[in-house]
Amino acid sequence: MTESRIEATTTGGTDTDAATSRSETTTTTGETDERTRAAWRDYTFASDPVLSIEDLNVYYGDDHALRDVSIDVPENSVTALIGPSGCGKSTFLRSLNRMNDRIKTARVEGSVEFDGENVYAEGANLVELRKRIGMVFQHPNPFPKSIRENVAYGPRKHGDVQRGLVPRLLGRDERKTEDELVERCLRDAALWEEVEDRLDDNALGLSGGQQQRLCIARCLAVDPEVILMDEPASALDPIATSKIEDLIEELAEDYTVVIVTHNMQQAARISDQTAVFLTGGQLVEYDDTDKIFENPESQRVEDYIAGKFG
Amino acid sequence: MSDAYGTRLVDDGGSTFDRVATAIVAGSFVAFALAAGTLFGWVPVAGATTYFGGGLLAIGLTTAALGLVSWRGLATTTPDRSPGLVVGLAQGILWAITAGAVASNTVGLGSLGWLLGLPVGALVGYLTIATREDLGTTLPAAAFVSFVGAVVMAGVISPTWAWEPAAFDASFPGTVVIPFLTMTGGLVAGWAGASAAEGFGTRGRQHGAFLLISLVVLLVLSVLAFLLVFVFERGVAVVLENLVLSAGTLALLVRFRRVRPTVADGSNAVLAFVRFAVALVLGAVGLGLVGVVLTGRQLAGDAVTVEPTATVGVVPALVAGGVLLVAARHVRASWEPATESGRRVARGLRLATWLLAALALVEVVTWREVAVAGVALLPTVGVAVAGVGLALVVASVLGSRSGVGTSWVPPVSRSGGVVLTAFVLCSLHVAITGYALGVGPLQLVGSGTVDWPFLMNPSQGLGIQLGVMPAVLGTVWIVLGAVVFAVPLAVGAAVFLTEYAEDSAFTRAVDVATNGLWSTPSIVFGLFGLAFLVPRFGGTPSIFAAQLVLGFMLLPLVLITSREAIKSVPDEYRDASAALGVSKWDTIRDVVVPAAMPGVTTGVILGVGRIAGETAPLLLVLNGPNFPNAAPGVLSSFTFDVGLQPPFVHVSNPALLDRASALPYQLYAIITAGVGAEESFGWGTTLVLLGVVLGFFAIGVATRRYFRTKLHQ
Numbered sequence A: 001m002t003e004s005r006i007e008a009t010t011t012g013g014t015d016t017d018a019a020t021s022r023s024e025t026t027t028t029t030g031e032t033d034e035r036t037r038a039a040w041r042d043y044t045f046a047s048d049p050v051l052s053i054e055d056l057n058v059y060y061g062d063d064h065a066l067r068d069v070s071i072d073v074p075e076n077s078v079t080a081l082i083g084p085s086g087c088g089k090s091t092f093l094r095s096l097n098r099m100n101d102r103i104k105t106a107r108v109e110g111s112v113e114f115d116g117e118n119v120y121a122e123g124a125n126l127v128e129l130r131k132r133i134g135m136v137f138q139h140p141n142p143f144p145k146s147i148r149e150n151v152a153y154g155p156r157k158h159g160d161v162q163r164g165l166v167p168r169l170l171g172r173d174e175r176k177t178e179d180e181l182v183e184r185c186l187r188d189a190a191l192w193e194e195v196e197d198r199l200d201d202n203a204l205g206l207s208g209g210q211q212q213r214l215c216i217a218r219c220l221a222v223d224p225e226v227i228l229m230d231e232p233a234s235a236l237d238p239i240a241t242s243k244i245e246d247l248i249e250e251l252a253e254d255y256t257v258v259i260v261t262h263n264m265q266q267a268a269r270i271s272d273q274t275a276v277f278l279t280g281g282q283l284v285e286y287d288d289t290d291k292i293f294e295n296p297e298s299q300r301v302e303d304y305i306a307g308k309f310g
Numbered sequence B: 001m002s003d004a005y006g007t008r009l010v011d012d013g014g015s016t017f018d019r020v021a022t023a024i025v026a027g028s029f030v031a032f033a034l035a036a037g038t039l040f041g042w043v044p045v046a047g048a049t050t051y052f053g054g055g056l057l058a059i060g061l062t063t064a065a066l067g068l069v070s071w072r073g074l075a076t077t078t079p080d081r082s083p084g085l086v087v088g089l090a091q092g093i094l095w096a097i098t099a100g101a102v103a104s105n106t107v108g109l110g111s112l113g114w115l116l117g118l119p120v121g122a123l124v125g126y127l128t129i130a131t132r133e134d135l136g137t138t139l140p141a142a143a144f145v146s147f148v149g150a151v152v153m154a155g156v157i158s159p160t161w162a163w164e165p166a167a168f169d170a171s172f173p174g175t176v177v178i179p180f181l182t183m184t185g186g187l188v189a190g191w192a193g194a195s196a197a198e199g200f201g202t203r204g205r206q207h208g209a210f211l212l213i214s215l216v217v218l219l220v221l222s223v224l225a226f227l228l229v230f231v232f233e234r235g236v237a238v239v240l241e242n243l244v245l246s247a248g249t250l251a252l253l254v255r256f257r258r259v260r261p262t263v264a265d266g267s268n269a270v271l272a273f274v275r276f277a278v279a280l281v282l283g284a285v286g287l288g289l290v291g292v293v294l295t296g297r298q299l300a301g302d303a304v305t306v307e308p309t310a311t312v313g314v315v316p317a318l319v320a321g322g323v324l325l326v327a328a329r330h331v332r333a334s335w336e337p338a339t340e341s342g343r344r345v346a347r348g349l350r351l352a353t354w355l356l357a358a359l360a361l362v363e364v365v366t367w368r369e370v371a372v373a374g375v376a377l378l379p380t381v382g383v384a385v386a387g388v389g390l391a392l393v394v395a396s397v398l399g400s401r402s403g404v405g406t407s408w409v410p411p412v413s414r415s416g417g418v419v420l421t422a423f424v425l426c427s428l429h430v431a432i433t434g435y436a437l438g439v440g441p442l443q444l445v446g447s448g449t450v451d452w453p454f455l456m457n458p459s460q461g462l463g464i465q466l467g468v469m470p471a472v473l474g475t476v477w478i479v480l481g482a483v484v485f486a487v488p489l490a491v492g493a494a495v496f497l498t499e500y501a502e503d504s505a506f507t508r509a510v511d512v513a514t515n516g517l518w519s520t521p522s523i524v525f526g527l528f529g530l531a532f533l534v535p536r537f538g539g540t541p542s543i544f545a546a547q548l549v550l551g552f553m554l555l556p557l558v559l560i561t562s563r564e565a566i567k568s569v570p571d572e573y574r575d576a577s578a579a580l581g582v583s584k585w586d587t588i589r590d591v592v593v594p595a596a597m598p599g600v601t602t603g604v605i606l607g608v609g610r611i612a613g614e615t616a617p618l619l620l621v622l623n624g625p626n627f628p629n630a631a632p633g634v635l636s637s638f639t640f641d642v643g644l645q646p647p648f649v650h651v652s653n654p655a656l657l658d659r660a661s662a663l664p665y666q667l668y669a670i671i672t673a674g675v676g677a678e679e680s681f682g683w684g685t686t687l688v689l690l691g692v693v694l695g696f697f698a699i700g701v702a703t704r705r706y707f708r709t710k711l712h713q
Helices: A033-042 A089-096 A126-132 A147-157 A165-169 A175-188 A192-198 A208-220 A238-251 A264-270 A289-294 A299-306 B016-039 B046-071 B085-106 B111-130 B133-153 B174-197 B201-240 B247-258 B269-295 B314-331 B340-366 B377-402 B412-433 B469-500 B505-519 B522-536 B543-567 B571-579 B584-612 B616-621 B663-673 B679-711
Strands: A049-060 A063-074 A078-082 A106-114 A133-136 A226-230 A256-260 A273-278 A282-288 B244-246 B305-307 B311-313 B437-439 B442-445 B639-642 B649-652
Touching: A049 A089, A049 A256, A063 A089, A063 A106, A063 A256, A063 A282, A078 A089, A078 A264, A089 A106, A089 A133, A089 A226, A089 A256, A089 A273, A126 A133, A133 A208, A147 A175, A147 A208, A147 B584, A175 A192, A175 A208, A192 A208, A208 A226, A208 A238, A208 B571, A238 A256, A238 A264, A264 A289, A273 A289, A273 A299, A282 A289, A282 A299, A289 A299, B016 B046, B016 B174, B016 B201, B046 B133, B046 B174, B085 B111, B085 B133, B111 B133, B133 B174, B133 B201, B174 B201, B201 B679, B244 B311, B311 B314, B314 B412, B314 B442, B340 B377, B340 B412, B377 B412, B412 B437, B412 B442, B469 B543, B469 B584, B469 B663, B469 B679, B505 B543, B522 B543, B522 B616, B543 B584, B543 B616, B571 B584, B584 B679, B616 B663, B663 B679
Parallel strands: A078 A256, A078 A273, A133 A226, A226 A256, B244 B305, B311 B442
Antiparallel strands: A049 A063, A049 A106, A273 A282, B437 B442, B639 B649
């Protein structure tokens, strides 16, 4: 991994307690944000935070899609984001690696600190940011290229692996390096055994579950620190889903995974901590997954998990 | 479904009713096809009118019988209460026209007769709607078909009869009216029969509609096929006149066609049959060729002569060898020899190939033979390598057949590739030096195996020699130039408009302007070229000006199709690429444009199809001699001068700035020349023009296929 920096942060470091007592907006059920926010701020994580989000607000035109979200995401763990449709969890996920920039009407306020640097600061390096915070989408979206080219796409574009006519003429073709990289990533994505002898076949010929694991392998190939997953198993059948879930648990040993899911059993199974978003783009509760599912602080969260609401 | 008849769940079409109905459909189809044949002059009308009339009458009566049988409940059918408004309307119009025509012409009421047709039509329409479906579908149709059949059979309408309507100055002879009536009758009866074959009702209507719609497709296809056949019939004799081929070259081309790598992967019966037929014909031709060589007798047809020599021309050899080499690369299995001797063989083969390639490169650069002590190096080494390769192929085949473990023998595809490479490079040597290469009667020669006067020569006046070579080359150069000029510009503009520019008034204006440019008449482009381009490039009409003008014409279509193709690339690809941190330009270059390539190629195919046959602008901006006596030497007339003045290297090409001819232009010249021009020359030129356009088309389709396979294997 290269040592390039995103941008020195201009806000005051990672002092997470600084912004705890600000907004006093009252929610529909009469609870104040203050109470829930205090609850998740008091929570101590097993590891250091790698992402620290402060007062994040996202607007699509006039639509206020995300309201004052402030949480820390601890390193090498799985963080699940759950909530009803349209509650802003995908928006939240996409604002972590600035994919919302690609939507013309989107406007973001607040800060997302990644390794102590604000990714929304002036002059942030999007290429570097997205290399270090990878993303897997809801629908498997491999390129219409061979399996090998799909995995090697990122490294080739970033110059980590030199391939092609010019490097070959100059004697710098790194076929061996690429082979090793492709094998390692496909093994990490638990796909190697299934595609070992057809690396040069088109990726569109794979099944949906295989395609999604290929997308994970492609994401791993640029060596990210954080992997964002936007309902990665929602388009897959139960067997493919369970493979993806096993894979996510394995990935959490080396990577920080943030996953959006509609499936509460899935969140309960694989995540270490869970954030619950409810309508209006509000983060209602953020805590240890066991706590959220067994003894949530908020009545609304309990209703939602019990299926009475949302 | 209004009836108490039990509906069968499985209808195997086994009842007599079904079989008769199917026979009506088949008979109608035959009548339709024969009538169409008379229009094109393939079936004589004069003696056949009685048969047409009788056939129609029989079909009509049988159709009526079907309706009655179903109505009486003698067959299991499922008719609705009414055939519906559309059928009633159609029958009403049909009968209004029939009654009107009879009243005004046969009865002699003139224009008043057409007015009388209206109540008849209305009555038939009402009756059709009012009766149950089985009667409404069959009876009016049957009555029409029987009536027409009776009239034709009785000789009321005969080939010598002619309809001369009073309203306008035209005459329709019986030779046209009879086929037309037969075709209409065939359609009507076929539709009714198809409906009856499925027992009327929903399934009957679906069947009838399917028949009519598929006939329309057949009609469109037959127009296309007829156009090609018509031109081919008239042009092929003059194009092939005095063609002389050596049996060896012909055999190579035959062989080459058989192993064409673009074999479709579908395996339906028709395709299998066609393939079998092609293989049979090719086999027969091959046997005949062997016979020619062995007996030493010349094989001469009307125009074509096959010489009894086994020499192979170097150009077909290069083409066939090249294509085979590409195909072999596709199927090549990777070979990692496990033993030391295997590695040695692999190294040796690689070394030999490289040596051959190096020798060939030297020969190409110096353009002369490389020889040591009178022995040419390339063919010597080439033949040796090919021999070793062949031996390895044999060893591999024998080894795999006997099951003996031969770990050091490379797979057939590998050693076969080596043999092919040697063959291609030896052909190259022959092409460069012109020396023949071979053993005994089997020779690889530089030229003289094909003599095709019409295609290879310019034409000389007074009908001494008819030829199209200058025009063919002119067309090829102009189209190539236009493509090279227009495609990068159009694709670049499409990328900018789709990927970078916001959707705004500007892009919409560009869209409107592009569509307008595409509909601009070609003569306007020509006039613009003559007034604007020609004075700026040498002052005379020229190939270069024509390339630019046709390029302008190509631009809008390629731009439009490229934009559509790029728009249809899923946004998911762009998102995926962006999420990996890849920049927009890299994404466009490596993901978006490759995914859009099939669409872009489609645009180029369509555009080239238009500009290759374009005549009007060429009259203005190309304007060469009507019958040029020399082909434009664009490649050979490049001159490079190195000077001290900037830009230091001066490139000029007089041939590019000269007047020339092109195929559509020459065709126009032949047609308008009047006295002295032979009609067959025109048809021959047309055939070659069609061939060249279809050739560009084939290249385009192959390119699209290539990009498609690359995207979705």
